[in-house]
Each structure stands twice: as structure tokens, then as C-alpha cells.
Amino acid sequence: MYCIKCGVELKDSEKVCPLCKTIVFHPDIPVPDGEKPYPEYVAPVKKFNRAGAMFVLTFVFLIPVIITLLIDLKLNASVVWSGYVIGGLAVGYVAFVLPFWFRHPNPVIFIPCACASAILYLLYIDLAVGGHWFLPLAFPIAGIGSLILTAVTALLKYIKRGKLYIFGGAFIALGGYSMLIEMFICITFKLKFIFWSVYPLAAFVLVGLLLIAIAVCKPLKSSLDKRFFI
Secondary structure (H helix, E strand, O other): OEOOOOOOEOOOOOOEOOOOOOEOOOOOOOOOOOOOOOOOOOOOOOOOOHHHHHHHHHHHHHHHHHHHHHHHHHHHOOOOOHHHHHHHHHHHHHHHOHHHHOOOOOHHHHHHHHHHHHHHHHHHHHHHHOOOOHHHHHHHHHHHHHHHHHHHHHHHHHOOOOHHHHHHHHHHHHHHHHHHHHHHHHHHHOOOOOOOOHHHHHHHHHHHHHHHHHHHOHHHHHHHHHHHOO
């Protein structure tokens, strides 16, 4: 007689396999109704070790940080160019790795954090090169862009309906944002306002109005919803 699970040879007197502990089915052993002659195999559930994975990713980000810093200190005896690399890696870590430390990351919280890290990185670059363009240019442009992105994310998360209205308004806001970018560039660098931002403004506004028109026109929205799952 052999074990039905592991195949080891058994004596006729054995009721349990000595190797895998599987109950032996023997015709002389009465089996109650409804009870199977051997236990069912249940595959073990593999749990994802989130903390371990995050520690590995963090270590992956730390390796280039340490290497670039050591090379910069070796060549220049100070932090010259490694600060740009470390700052960029820090922004990437905050944006793409930090949210996954949490089981249910809230994008309404982490998107502003990523934007804030990018703004601080721009401040570091401005101070490092002595450009004096952070306050008049980088801060307002990055800050307004962060507000638009955060507002759209919050509306999409907490408002279940009206996504076309939200996207339509977002496109219109991006059109106005393009004009603000040109205005801040011209003010910072004392350039002539040539109105290149009118073209993206027109394109974004047209797309935004089209999305709002689709949302207003119920038959059109229903038809597109069936075809494109809008």
C-alpha cells in the first residue's frame, strides 16, 4: 500500500502516513458518510510583505544617493553637482515610493506632497545657481499647477458623478494656466508679451467646452458611454 499524497510505501497497519501525515485510506477502515478519506490540499496564501518591499525600494534609491555624494566629495571636496541628483531622486521617491508605505494612500494628500517636494527642489536649484528666478517664476507657476492638479484629484475622488464636467473645467483651467506661464516668464526675464499662450489657451478651452457639451447632451453622452465607457 502506498500513500496517496507522497507515494511512500506503507504497512497495512498504518492509518497515517509517517512522512506527510496524510490519513491512509484502507478498505478495512470504516469511513463515515460525508468525510473524505484524506484531507484536501489547501494551497498556502502568500502574503505580500509591503514593509519589506518598501525597504528594498528605499535602499535602491539610497544607493545612487550615496554613490553620487561620495564621488562628488572625492572630486570636489564639497557638494557641487550631487545635490541635483539627490534632489531629483528625493522628488521621485516622494512621488512614486512614499505613498506605497501606506495601505490605502490618499492621492489628495500625496499629490500636494509630491508637488511641494518639486517646489523645494526648484528652490534648491535657484539657490545653487544664484538665478533669482524662484519667487517671480518657479514658485507661482509650480504653486498654481499644484493647486489645479490637487483640485482635480480631489473632485475626482470625492465626487462620483460629473467627471466630464470636472475634466472640462480642468482643460479650461489649463488654458488659463498657459497664459499665466507666459506672463510670469515675461515679467521675470523682462521679455515682450508675444501672446504665444493664446494657442494652447484656445485648444484647451475648445476641448473643455466640448467635454462639457457632451456632459450636457444626455443622448450624446449615453451613446459615447456605451462605446467608450466614459
